[in-house]
Each structure stands twice: as C-alpha cells, then as structure tokens.
Amino acid sequence: MLQTFTQQFLCFNKSYDVNRGRSSQSRIAFSNSNLRVIALLFFLLTSVSVSYATDASNAEDSLNEQQVAFDKLYESIDTGEVEIVTLEDRDEYMASLEAAIPEGDDIRRRRYEFYVCMTGYGFEFSKGIEVAEQYIAEAKQAEDQEAIARFYYCLAEFQASTSLWKNSIESINASIEASKSIGHKEYWAWGLAFRCSIRSLVGEFAESLVDCLKARELYGQANKEATGDELLFDIGIAYRRIGFNDKALEYFNEMEELAVDQGLLLGQIQTIIQKSFIFYNKEMYAEALDLQKKALELADEQEDYNGQAASARVAMAGTLIKLHRYSEAKQQLDQAQELINQFGITNSNEMIEMQMGMALDGLEQPELAVEYYDRAEDLMKRGGNRRYLSMLYEARSKNYEMLGQEKEALQMMQKHLELSRILEKDREQQQILVLRYQFDSERSDLENKKLVAEKKLKETEVEALKKTQRWQLVAIVLGGLLSLVLVILIVRQFGLSKRLKQQALTDSLTGVANRRHIESYCKTVLEQAKQHSADASIIVFDIDNFKQINDKHGHVVGDEVLKKLSEFCQTMLRQLDKLGRYGGEEFLVVLPQANLENAYQVAERLRLGLQQISFGSNDQPFNITVSLGVAEYDKNETMDQLIDRADEALYRAKSQGRNMALEAKSTRENKDKVDT
Numbered sequence: 001m002l003q004t005f006t007q008q009f010l011c012f013n014k015s016y017d018v019n020r021g022r023s024s025q026s027r028i029a030f031s032n033s034n035l036r037v038i039a040l041l042f043f044l045l046t047s048v049s050v051s052y053a054t055d056a057s058n059a060e061d062s063l064n065e066q067q068v069a070f071d072k073l074y075e076s077i078d079t080g081e082v083e084i085v086t087l088e089d090r091d092e093y094m095a096s097l098e099a100a101i102p103e104g105d106d107i108r109r110r111r112y113e114f115y116v117c118m119t120g121y122g123f124e125f126s127k128g129i130e131v132a133e134q135y136i137a138e139a140k141q142a143e144d145q146e147a148i149a150r151f152y153y154c155l156a157e158f159q160a161s162t163s164l165w166k167n168s169i170e171s172i173n174a175s176i177e178a179s180k181s182i183g184h185k186e187y188w189a190w191g192l193a194f195r196c197s198i199r200s201l202v203g204e205f206a207e208s209l210v211d212c213l214k215a216r217e218l219y220g221q222a223n224k225e226a227t228g229d230e231l232l233f234d235i236g237i238a239y240r241r242i243g244f245n246d247k248a249l250e251y252f253n254e255m256e257e258l259a260v261d262q263g264l265l266l267g268q269i270q271t272i273i274q275k276s277f278i279f280y281n282k283e284m285y286a287e288a289l290d291l292q293k294k295a296l297e298l299a300d301e302q303e304d305y306n307g308q309a310a311s312a313r314v315a316m317a318g319t320l321i322k323l324h325r326y327s328e329a330k331q332q333l334d335q336a337q338e339l340i341n342q343f344g345i346t347n348s349n350e351m352i353e354m355q356m357g358m359a360l361d362g363l364e365q366p367e368l369a370v371e372y373y374d375r376a377e378d379l380m381k382r383g384g385n386r387r388y389l390s391m392l393y394e395a396r397s398k399n400y401e402m403l404g405q406e407k408e409a410l411q412m413m414q415k416h417l418e419l420s421r422i423l424e425k426d427r428e429q430q431q432i433l434v435l436r437y438q439f440d441s442e443r444s445d446l447e448n449k450k451l452v453a454e455k456k457l458k459e460t461e462v463e464a465l466k467k468t469q470r471w472q473l474v475a476i477v478l479g480g481l482l483s484l485v486l487v488i489l490i491v492r493q494f495g496l497s498k499r500l501k502q503q504a505l506t507d508s509l510t511g512v513a514n515r516r517h518i519e520s521y522c523k524t525v526l527e528q529a530k531q532h533s534a535d536a537s538i539i540v541f542d543i544d545n546f547k548q549i550n551d552k553h554g555h556v557v558g559d560e561v562l563k564k565l566s567e568f569c570q571t572m573l574r575q576l577d578k579l580g581r582y583g584g585e586e587f588l589v590v591l592p593q594a595n596l597e598n599a600y601q602v603a604e605r606l607r608l609g610l611q612q613i614s615f616g617s618n619d620q621p622f623n624i625t626v627s628l629g630v631a632e633y634d635k636n637e638t639m640d641q642l643i644d645r646a647d648e649a650l651y652r653a654k655s656q657g658r659n660m661a662l663e664a665k666s667t668r669e670n671k672d673k674v675d676t
C-alpha cells in the first residue's frame, strides 16, 4: 500500500513541475482528481498524522477515553490498521473520524478539518482557498498555532495549484512562522520542503536548495529521517540546475539506492532520468543514453508507467540529437507523443516540440522544423522558462541558417547569447548563494561541534568529579572498614591481653587467683586498711590429709576436689573477699573490712560447708575437711608477717586434730613466741 501511495504521491507531486517545468525533458503532465485527493491524503498520512501521533502520545496521560479513541483513529492509517486506496475508503474514514471528535474538543475538530481542507476539494481550487482562509480565521481566533500552521499549509497547496506562486510562498511563510512559534520542527520542515519545491518551479534554485537542505536537517532533528530522505530528489535537482553536477549526482545516487531499497520503482526511474541529465550536461552522451535506456526498460515493465516511459523517451531524444542520431530521436519523440496522447492531454509539450524541430533540422528538413519551433517558442514564452528559451534560440538560429535567413539567424544567435549571459550570471549568483549557505551551515556545524566538544569536556569533567567523589566514597568506606578492622583487632587484642593478663593472674586448675595475684591483692587491701584505718583479715586453709585422697582416688580426682572446693568457697565469700591458691592444696582468703571475729565466722562457714560436700564418683564418694588459720591485720606488720601468723594458726589446727579453724595469735603474742 505504501508503495502505491508513494508512487501516486510522487506522480501528484510532480504535477506542478510537470506543467511548469521541472526538468527539461520530463515535462509530461498527468494527473487526475482522484489521484490528487489520494496523493494529498497520503501526504497527510506520512507527515501530519505521524507528527501528531507523537505529540498525542506524549500527552496521553491526561487524555480522556474519547480523545484517546479519536487519536487512535487518527493514527490508525499510520499504523496500517486503516487502509485507504479509493475515494470511497477516504470518505468512509473521514466520516468515522468526524464521528469520533470528542464533544467540544475544538483542537481535535480542527485536526479533522485540516484533513477536510486537504482532501475535500479535489480540483475546486478556489473553493479550497476560500475554505482554508475561513479555517485560518477560526484557528487564529482560537490562537491555535498548530491549526494555523496546518491551515496555512492547506491554503498554500491550493494557491500553488492555481499557480499563485507568490501567494503560496506567503502562506507557507505564515505556516512556518506558526510552526516555529510552537517549536514544531517537523511542521517547520514540512513548510520548508513545500517552499523548496515552489521556489524550484519559479526558478529560485538556490533558495529552493537552501530550503530543502534546511528541511532535511529539521526532519532529521525531529527523528523523521525517512521523510527527510524524500527531499533527496529535490535537492539533487536543485544542485543540478545551479550547475553543481557532482553534488547533484551524489544526491541522486543516494536517492536511487533508497528507491531500490524500498522498492519505489517510480522514484528509481525518475532518479535515473535525472542522473542521465547530469551526464548530458557533462557532454557524456553515451553514459546519458545508457541510463535513459535503463529508465525506459524499467518503465516499460509496468503497465501504468506510460508517463515515465514518455519522460525517458523525450530524454533519450535529446541525447540522440547530440549524437546526431536524428531519425532515432524523431522516432523516440513520436512514441513519447503517442504515450502522452493516451492520457487525453491535447496540449503539446514544449520540449517535444523543440526537439522535434532539432531532429528535423538534423534530418535536413528545416522547413518542416519551423512550425515545431514556433509552437515550442510560444509555449516556452508562456511558461517563462528562460533556460529552454535560450536552447530554443540557439536551435532556431541554426534553423534560420539552414533556411538561408542569415539576418534572422544572427538575431536568434544574439538572443541566445544574451539570454545565456543572463542565465550564466544568475547561475553564478545562485552558486554564490548556495556556497554561502554551505559556508554558513558549515560554520554553524563547526560551532555546533565546538559546543558539543565543550559539552563533552564539561561532561568529562563532571564525570571525573563524580569519579573522584566515588573514589573518595570508596576511600571513606575502605577507611571506615579499616578502622572497623582496627577496632576489632584492638578489641580482640585487648581481649587477648586481658585474657593473658587474666591467665597470668589466675590459677589454671581452679580458676581462682594464683599466689602472685592473691598476694598482690592482699598487699593492696592491707595498704588501704592501713591508710584508712580499716579492718582487714585473712584466712589460710589447707585440705586435711590430701595426700591420702590423691593416693586413694588418684590425682585427677584430687584435682577435681581442688576445683570443686574453689568453686564452693567463692560462693561462700562476699564480693570484696578474694580466694587464691597459695600452694598445692593451701588457699588464702583475703577479707577486706573484716575483723578477726568476722573472719573467723567466715572460716567456720567454710569449714562446715566444705565438709558437707560429696566428692569422688557415685560408687566411691568421700568428704573432706579443712583446717584453717585466721588472722586480723595489725597495721604495724607486713603481709608476710600476717600470713605467717595465719599459717601458724593453721598448723596449730592441724596439730590439734585437723578440721578446725583457729585464730592466729596477736602480733605481740607471736613476737613473744618468736623471741622465746
């Protein structure tokens, strides 16, 4: 379907220059009203609906059900859901679109009306102008810039159809202004592309080229590259007309590739013909002829491609004349005329007329040629194509010469030279214009590149900054982790050293303070007692007959006794009191703030408690007893003296039969004893 529309559209689109003079040898007119309507509709489908669909989808969130339904229908052609091939299809579609306009939704109503404007009036151009102007007035009142842009476009279409080129360009300008005001690059491109084709028709090739180039750029920016590519052909033609043949060839090659890729046969044929004109201009006639033959072959393959076949034959005739193959040229022209006649077009074609004259001159029938030249001159003067006229004057000059009318021949040659000079000057100016545009766009390209580079630099800087920040963060995290590890290590180390310290202070078997520790504690307690004039006492005790226990039950059981005893004693003591293993089976208890009486009570409690405990295995249980010596600290004695006194009491207890607690002698008593 797309191909059908595209081809029809191309046919339609060429209908201006077909009549007004696009290319020298391809000015064959063929259009009908159905084609115009469908082509216009196709145009809408490929540009307007798509662009609108994009806008609509952006705002989809805020749309109500009816609006969504309308938009969906509006876009359905673009998505391929609705196919329009005939005028009936078009009417049906327009009716359902009209029915889908949400009530009171003027914006969507105007979108629908734009379709009406573009497709509803066929060849009723003046009616179309009237309607478009009315729509514009309404859109202006509603300050709907989008609609203003569209309706001006529609107006321009009708004005162009009635050859009101100046008015048409003014309308396009108004459409462009409105598009620009809402920043709609695609509409803007759309206006420029239209202005490009009109300017080309009126001979403003450079301006036309600039418009097309800019339009293509804008289509690209609006992500409509494919629509922009449709301009390749027009750009190529404009380049060719201002004499930039190589540049033109570049565009035609690109266009041909695109046409082949997309299977657009019509586009392919037209491009090949255009390419042949370039070789013709370069006087490479053999190459030109090959291309024209190729175009004709492609056109002949299709039944309804008579128009294209005619174009190819006219082009071929021009080349054959240059090659002095006049009868072949005449034959091609006859066949071209025949094909054109099949369209029911009775108007003669200026190019066919002129070339027929040239062929007849070549065949040395100058008398016959005159009437062809006359008709060609008349048509060309009416059409205002100076390029063709210049060619005609040259041909006519030769014709007069052949007829022996030297004076007229000279006059014609002068006319030809004069017009050629003007055309050459024009061309130079147009080339300058294009070069200036190219320079400007290259400069703006450079500036853009510079801006892009600066932006990139900034982005790189920002990225670098972000990277640094990221690294800083990583460093902070790593630092944190490291600190954490360090803390853990320190804590562990602290724990370890604490454990080591603990181990250094603890008796490994019983878990109570070892001798060094209990002595140091005892010393501290005594110092404090001395300092604060407080009481302090100690108990020294020893398991009775422990050797026998070891001997009878074994060392392991003996160890168990020591452990269990220690555990028990600790439960019997105050928080302040401390138990320590003083020797093998000898223990020292330090009791701060305890006088002799208090300490004795503790000693007794220990003794009585310990003898209640059952040791050994179930089948060999046994009890133990302990002997204890209790001494209260005398502020004048040393720790050793105090312990000695307690020891002495312990030994006394042992010697008095064991299992008892005895108070130590006072220091005086003890001194006396030592003295005696």
Ligand SMILES: Nc1nc2c(ncn2[C@@H]2O[C@H](COP(=O)(O)OP(=O)(O)OP(=O)(O)O)[C@@H](O)[C@H]2O)c(=O)[nH]1
Pocket: 509, 542, 543, 544, 545, 546, 547, 548, 550, 554, 555, 556, 557, 558, 559, 562, 583, 584, 585, 654, 658
């Ligand atoms: N199982 C065990 N026995 C120990 C430990 N340290 C010392 N002994 C033993 O304790 C016993 C002490 O014996 P003696 O000094 O003769 O005293 P005793 O047998 O308790 O007799 P009296 O003190 O006179 O009641 C020795 O046999 C030591 O080997 C120890 O850590 N574990």
